[in-house]
Amino acid sequence: MNTASKLLGISELEQTASILKSVAHPIRLSILQLLVHEGRMSVNSICEILQSEQSLTSHHLSNMKLKGVLESKREGQKVYYSLKMEKMRNLLECIESCMGQ
Template sequence: MSTYKVRADQKMLERTAYVLKCVAHPVRISIIDLLEQSERLTVTQLQEVLQIEQSLLSHHLTNMRDKGIVDTQREGKNVYYSLTDHSITNIISCIQSCKIFNKQ
């Protein structure tokens, strides 16, 4: 009989896979990176940096909001996006330090 065991419970593993599936896109990882640098940003501010169509950006932001990764706050005509949990930005650090992602 093996002495090894899975170190996380099934519910945590399922939530982790759910979040990772959501952020597994270059635009979404870029959004996380940008929101780490600023407390909150509007769609216009994100669009200026990412240089993608507003409709595509909104699609990604809606998906991330629905999965609980970003939150929104309306102020007048502007909707501000922010990260619900800044520890998700550890994904960026992990990607940058992991050798498998740095192969050319």
């Protein structure tokens, strides 16, 4: 296998980089940790636990939903977010263990 064949194509690179951007922000990282470890959660609970503003949190949630990382389901007044992209679970675990080193 030569060098070139190991490299991803542009669109794969861009897609990967774009997904990684989801994790590369303190608020989004902690939202992801929460959802991976605790499962689905309402926007309000997320705000309370993370002590983050409603609007800002909502923006970050939509951001990740748009990228297919999260999904949401309304139940009455509340909207519950949860992980949609399953590979994010592995990725996050890797990140946690790599960063611990």
